[in-house]
Structures are given as structure tokens and as C-alpha cells.
Amino acid sequence: MISRRALLASLCGTAVAVAVPRSGNAQSPAISGTGLRGAIDAGTHGVKPGGGSAMQRKLERLIADAARQNLPVFLPPGDYPVSGLMLPDGARLSGIAGASRLVQAGSEPLLEARDVQRTVLAGLVFDGVNRPIAGDTAGLIQFRNVANLAIEDCEVTNSGASGLRLEGCGGRIERCHILRAKDYALYAVQSSSLSVANNIVSACGDGGILIHRWEKGHDGTIVSGNRISSTGASSGGTGQYGNAINLYRADDVTVSGNQVSESAFSAIRANSASNAIITDNHCIASGETAIYAEFSFEGAVISGNLVDGAANGISVVNFNAGGRLATVAGNIVRNLRLSGPYTVDDPIFGVGISAEADTAVSGNVIENAPYAGLALGFGPYLRNVTATGNIIRQAGVGCAVTVVEGSGDVIIANNIFQSATRGGIIGYRWRDAATGDLAKAGAQAFGHLTIENNRVS
Numbered sequence: 001m002i003s004r005r006a007l008l009a010s011l012c013g014t015a016v017a018v019a020v021p022r023s024g025n026a027q028s029p030a031i032s033g034t035g036l037r038g039a040i041d042a043g044t045h046g047v048k049p050g051g052g053s054a055m056q057r058k059l060e061r062l063i064a065d066a067a068r069q070n071l072p073v074f075l076p077p078g079d080y081p082v083s084g085l086m087l088p089d090g091a092r093l094s095g096i097a098g099a100s101r102l103v104q105a106g107s108e109p110l111l112e113a114r115d116v117q118r119t120v121l122a123g124l125v126f127d128g129v130n131r132p133i134a135g136d137t138a139g140l141i142q143f144r145n146v147a148n149l150a151i152e153d154c155e156v157t158n159s160g161a162s163g164l165r166l167e168g169c170g171g172r173i174e175r176c177h178i179l180r181a182k183d184y185a186l187y188a189v190q191s192s193s194l195s196v197a198n199n200i201v202s203a204c205g206d207g208g209i210l211i212h213r214w215e216k217g218h219d220g221t222i223v224s225g226n227r228i229s230s231t232g233a234s235s236g237g238t239g240q241y242g243n244a245i246n247l248y249r250a251d252d253v254t255v256s257g258n259q260v261s262e263s264a265f266s267a268i269r270a271n272s273a274s275n276a277i278i279t280d281n282h283c284i285a286s287g288e289t290a291i292y293a294e295f296s297f298e299g300a301v302i303s304g305n306l307v308d309g310a311a312n313g314i315s316v317v318n319f320n321a322g323g324r325l326a327t328v329a330g331n332i333v334r335n336l337r338l339s340g341p342y343t344v345d346d347p348i349f350g351v352g353i354s355a356e357a358d359t360a361v362s363g364n365v366i367e368n369a370p371y372a373g374l375a376l377g378f379g380p381y382l383r384n385v386t387a388t389g390n391i392i393r394q395a396g397v398g399c400a401v402t403v404v405e406g407s408g409d410v411i412i413a414n415n416i417f418q419s420a421t422r423g424g425i426i427g428y429r430w431r432d433a434a435t436g437d438l439a440k441a442g443a444q445a446f447g448h449l450t451i452e453n454n455r456v457s
Helices: 004-011 053-068
Strands: 073-075 078-082 091-095 100-104 111-122 125-127 139-152 155-157 162-167 171-174 177-179 184-189 194-197 200-202 207-218 222-224 227-231 243-251 254-256 259-263 268-271 276-279 282-284 289-294 298-303 306-310 312-316 324-329 332-336 351-355 357-362 365-376 383-388 391-402 410-413 416-420 425-429 432-437 449-452
Touching (some): 053 073, 053 091, 091 100, 155 162, 177 184, 184 194, 194 207, 207 227, 227 243, 243 259, 268 276, 276 289, 289 298, 289 306, 298 312, 306 312, 312 324, 324 351, 332 351, 351 357, 365 383
Parallel strands (some): 073 091, 125 155, 139 162, 139 171, 155 177, 171 194, 177 200, 194 222, 207 243, 222 254, 243 268, 254 276, 268 289, 282 306, 298 324, 306 332, 312 351, 324 357, 332 365, 351 365, 357 383, 365 391, 391 416, 391 425, 410 449
Antiparallel strands (some): 425 432
């Protein structure tokens, strides 16, 4: 217990001794407060920049003793070489942003916590100095089963693996800068009520923010207000890597208000992630499909996004694997191209918006889509799609729609197609054009099509 007098003294900057219980013969330093909201100044307890293993042991004991008293530890400016620093329950470690630096000194994760209720990190730099980290799924900072994790105003840089790796954690990652990680900036799996907000992520080798689960189920993470740039795909592939924001098997996730540029593959990729809300994001210069809802998902709201520069704009597909149920509304998609980051599997690039099943595509504006503005269905994979009230300018085909036997119902109505060089609405059999312009000739030959009130110029 801290008395009222001790609290007042600490707020006034007076050093106050706090009794700490000791176990066994461990020699823990006596704890005294500082003027920084009652924090314990590590420097006054023998934790000095540039120290070796003895300094790390002092820091570990100090953090453990302070945690038992629910007190924070303040790390003065300087470089502190550490490796395998394990945080106890209730650890609170803070510093001066950009100046208090924990520097990787070994092959273990720089800092870890496991099976605890609360961990707080603030105003610290974690520098991996590009050292390899042991383990196939390692992170420079690793947390497992931390119920209430708070990391704010920190910088995580030069990780020899991922920057942050979280498993089974809740809490928040806010206002951090994560850059130059060899693998991913943040890999979070099996999260619970996690918030990833207002961070800057740049120049990471294989991905930005990954929200995954071992098995498909509720996740509920919110990813909002982040700035993510230059996401690479060092490990290659056709979309497994290189995504700025990637959801996998994680249901009920919100991705909103993010600024994403120069991702090797997708700005936002939701794979087998149901009930995803993807709104108001700014996606610039994506290497492949800018926004993707794919494979076995049910439910996606994709609205209010701006896509400028990509191989494909927005794809809501893979009905063959159970992908269905979406709205794609009020987006701007422009400046697409016919080439992408790979040539295997004969991909189709240059499409504004693709949809296959139980999806409403409405009120979007698509400009400069060299293959097609809209692509509805593929082969027999089409069911219950409406495309209404869209504006498509400067496209190869205004709308490509499948006319393969077995295709389900589709309505194409009240759209404007301007400068569609190969026609306003063209029926396709797989990859091949199979009809003339159905916007002019009508769709009487195809019972699954309703085409009306479109304007082609």
C-alpha cells in the first residue's frame, strides 16, 4: 500500500523508498520512486546503458519487484543490450520515445511474456539489429496468452524475424512504428478483443499486419487508422506473402480507415474470414488485387474504399470454395493494369470489381480497367448477384458476365458504361467472349440474366 503522503511526495519529485518483499536469497535492489508519476527510475538502481548480462539481471529483478507493487519502471535514455528478457505479470516498462532503446544481444526474442494478465510497454525502441532469431515463427517481441496487453508509442525495428508476434492476446497496439522486419510487422494469432490502431508500418519483408487463427472462428480484432507502406514478398508465392493487412480464418474483424501504399500483393486480403468489414481504406499502388475477400467466407462489407493503382481492384470470389454473401458499395477503383506479380495459373488482371455469389455491387465508380470494369461469375460459379447504379469509364469491357450452363441469377441494371472499347456487357464462357454486346442486343437467350436500363456510350 502506498500512503497518501508517499503518493504526494512522489508527485512532487521526492524520492520515496517502497518496501518490496523478497524471496529466498535473491538480492533485489531497493525500489525508490521518481517524479515521473511514481515510476521507478531504473538508472538509480544500477541499470545503466551499455551494460552486459549483469545489467539485464538487475533490470529483470527490478521489473519483477515493481510489478508486485503495481509500479511502473522508467528506463532512462540510452542503449541497453538484452536478449530473452522475460516479463512477469503486471510488468510496466516505459521510456523516452526514440531515446530509451533495448537492443538485441543474442538469438532469443529480445523480450517475452507468457500466461499473464497484464503487460504495458510505452515510449521504447526495440532494435533487433537484423540478428537472426531462433524458431520458425519467431518475433523480436513475443507475447503468449497476455489478456491485457498495451504497447504504445514504441518503435520496433530491424527484426531478424517478425517485429511483434502475439498468440492468444487481447489489448491494444497503438501509435507504434514497426519497420524493416525480415518477415511480418505484426503477426497476431488467436486474438481476443485486440485493437491495432494508428501505427506506422514500413518496409517489412513478407507482410504488414496479419490477423490469423489456427481454426476458423470469432476473432473480433479492429485494425484501424494505420499507415502501411512498402510491404514486400521476399518469400515469393501468389498471395501467401506480400499483403499489407491479411486476415486468415479470423471472423468478425473490422479493417477501417487505413492508408496503404506499395504492397507487393494486396492492400487488404481476407482469406476464409467471415463477417469482415472493410471500409474507408485508401489503397495505393497494390501489386495484385487491392482488396480481396476469398475462399470459404460468408459475409463481407466492402464500402467507401479508394483503390488507385493495382492489377485488380476489388475481388469477392471463390464461390467454388464456399465464398459468398457480400456488399460492395460506394468504392472508387481506378488505374488498373493487365500485368501482376506472377504469371502462373494464367491469371486475369485488369478487372475493377469481381463478384460471384449472393453479392450486391452498387454505386461504385470504376475508371481505367483495361480488361473489364465488372466481372460477374466465372464458369458456372455465379449466383444471386446484382450490379446496379455503377459508373464504368475507360474499360476493355464494361461488364463481363458468365453465360456458362448452370450459372445462377444476375441483374445488371441502371449502370453507365462509357468508353468500353470491346462492348458494354459481354457474355463469357470461362475466359472467352461468347456474345455480342448484351446491353444493346438483350439477354433473351440466357434465362439467368436480367439486363435493363443501362447506358452505353
